[in-house]
Amino acid sequence: MDRIITIGTRGSDLALWQANHIKDKLAKINIKTELKIIKTQGDNILNLRLDKLEGKGFFTKELEEHLLEKSIDLAVHSHKDLPTVNPPGLIIAAVSERENPSEIILILKDCVDSSKKLSVKHNGTVGTSSNRRQSQLLAVRPDLEFENLRGNVNTRIQKLRDENYDAIIMARAGMSRLKLDLSEFYIEEIEPTAELVPAPSQGVLAIQIREEDKELFDILQLINDADVAEQIAVERKVLNLFDGGCHMPLGCYCKKDEESVFHVWTTKSIDQDEFPDRLYITSKTTEDLAEKILSKFDIANRKLPKKVFISRELSEHSYFRRSLDKHEIEVEARSLIRTVPTIHKIDPYIFKHVDWIFFSSKNGIEYFFSLMPLLSKEIKFGVVGRGSEEALRQLGRTVSFVGESSDTQEIAEEFAAIANGQTILFPSAKDSLRTIQNGLSAETKIIDLTIYETILEENVNESFADVLVFTSPSNVDAYFADNLLSPGQQIVAIGKSTGKKFEEMGVDYILPASPDEIGLAEVVFGIDVN
Incomplete structure (x- = not known):
């Protein structure tokens, strides 16, 4: 191609980085380019929340107009800012690789409370202009206050620096791309499958051109990431079917695993103050996948469970209970086991050379710390599940590794990658399965410390709930010692061992995708009953 391609971009540091990133990719295939900076409505109006701006595409409309007028040949957008339908005559010709779509919370260091989920102090003020983020954060931290936050990345960070907020939420992708020094803040990263499901296509760049420009389209296929395009097409179609713009409290994240199975997490609420519904589903194909997701959120035309049994006690404030209460689903919560300590004293010498202490359950944490162990500050903690992480947080302990999979063997592999060759203490139950220990190398020193045992309750009463949730293999043994499944009952098992x-x-x-209350809420919301 002999012509010089004009790339249209907004003028912020992040937009310029994005445009130059595509420019560099094109340079590698010998395509000459130049940049043209264009101001958008979103850049000019900074005093309103995003959901108060008129229409959709307020960060993209002017760029698209320049494309149609042929004053530019190509526009680079943050894909999540784009409306789901292109203006007539324009197409998305290619997409970039996906930057990590996680969210990060930047917290002023004197506003950190590590005993709280997400580490923001009680009643902290968080800056965000996203209804999606606010809805999901309120579900896990109802005490937080929210204030509008607008401006480019550096402007937002300066507002935090000026103490207008105690914390702000940002997309990790922007921080990574600009390589900003954020050492003055405490940073909490939230994985895209955890408390904050990202916006559809978050972390991806979209390359938009005129539909008639076949020559440029063919060239752009050389830098198109087809795998990313396939996955975000699901997210974008979900957004389109909900007829939602950037301001809709909707999160959707699709990930294809090594076996080409699509895993999709979706969250949606009516507004930023409503407790969101969350759904997790898997599929071997993307065909009709978005439509299936949409149908699950059509509460008026499907039958949710009337009653759910879970084999553990639940507080009235628990995430899982609130997700059921929202739809007036009755909860029957009772443990079918009891635990008793097996030791009442611990030798301090056992901790002398320990690098890690790893917990597989909240029971292990409770019994271990009831022994009042004297621990070095250098000892790191690993856990299975975000529930165990929260239990350690409440004890003022920082967790260095959280295994979030429902497959303990996967967690063992992830933990081995960072802990092999070190000394690891495992406080656990009598006759525990030792899956994590078995996944470690022969050079790793393992110290097993049995601190409690599990006793099954006898003569367990049958439950007639539509859904039975079992939280451990022991609870399964206790229940089915005396009972059978009733017709139509559906089973949810936390963890592959269960x-x-x-x-x-x-x-x-x-x-569930994760062995915690959010994971439970996701799968139960997706269950239809007869």
Whole structure:
């Protein structure tokens, strides 16, 4: 191609980085380019929340007009800012690789409370202009206050520096791309499958051109990331089917695993103050996947469970209970086991050379710290599940590793990658499965410390709930010692070790994406009953 391609971009540091990133990619395939900076409505109006701006595409409309007028040949957008339908005559010709779509919370260091989920102090003020972020954060931290936050990345950070807020929420992608020094703040990263599901196509750049420009379209296929395009197409179609713009409290994240199975997390609420519904589903194909997701949120035309049993006690403020209360689903919460300590004293010498202490359950944490151990500040903590992480937070302990998968073997592999060759103490139950220990290398020193044992309750009463949630293999054993499944009852098992019990029984079960209350809320919301 002999012509010089004119790239249209907004003028912020992040927009310029994005445009230059595409410019560099094109230079590698010998395409000459130049940049043209264009101001948008979103750049000019900074005193309103994003959801108060008129229409959709307020960060993109002017760029698109310049494309149609042929004063530029190509526009680079943050894909999440784009409306789901292109103006007539324009197409998305290519997308970039996906930067980590996680969110980060930047917190003033004197406003940090590590005992709280997300580490923001009680009643802290958080800056965000996103209804999606506010809705999801309120669900896990109802005490937080929210204030509008607008401006480019540096402007937002300066507002935090000026103490207009105690914390602000940003997309991790922007921080990574600009390589900003954020050492003056405490940083909490939230994975895209955890408390904050990202915006559709977050972390991806969109390259928009005129539909008639076939020559440029063909060239752009050389830098198009087809795998990313396939995954975000699901997210974008979900957004389109909900007829939502950037201001809709909607999060959607699609990830394809090594076996080409699509995993999709979706969250939606009516407004920023409503407790959101969350859904997790998997599919071997993207065909009709977005439509299936949409149908699950159509509460008026589907039948949710009337009653859910769970084999553990739930506080009235628990995330899972509130997700059920929203839809007037009755909760039957009772543990079918009890635990007792096996030791009442601990030798301080055992901690002398320990690098890590790893907990597989909240029970292990409770019994271990009841022994009042004297621990070095250098000892790191690892846990299975965000529930255990929160239990350690409440004890003022920082967690260095959180295994978030429902497959303990996967967690073992992830933990081994950072802990092999070190000395690890495992406070655990008598006759525990030792899955994590078995995944470590022979050079790793393992110290097993049995601190409690599990006793099954006898004569357990049957539950007639539509959905039965089992939280451990022991609870399965206790329940089915005296009971059978009733017709139509559906099973949810936390963790593959619990699920294995049902495999041995020849019973189908559902496995949450994560072994915690958010994971439970996601799968139960997706269950239809007859």
